[in-house]
Amino acid sequence: MSTTPNTTPTSSTISGAANAAADKAASVVQPVAEAVAKEAARFGEMAESWWTRNAQMAKSAAVHVKDEAAALNDRTQRYVRDEPVKSMLVAAAVGAALTGLIVLLAKQRDR
Secondary structure (H helix, E strand, O other): OOOOOOOOOOHHHHHHHHHHHHHHHHHHHHHHHHHHHHHHHHHHHHHHHHHHHHHHHHHHHHHHHHHHHHHHHHHHHHHHHHOHHHHHHHHHHHHHHHHHHHHHHHHHHHO
């Protein structure tokens, strides 16, 4: 009659194996978590840099447009002051052209 050794795991064996598995998992997960955190921080810095750069570009463009509009306003006022008759004739011609365009579009729509 042969006897086989008892191979039933005990609670301490199971507990030790579980602890070893948890330690192994932590040693694998820790570097991955650190790499993810590092990349997330790098991405955040890139996003902040992009946002700052584009905000500065938008502000610069707005200032440029404002300056150009002010210059155009000054030139227009100077032209009207220097050439009042021509200004009235140009305004009348533009008004007549717009009125003709509106009438033409209205007729085409009614067809």
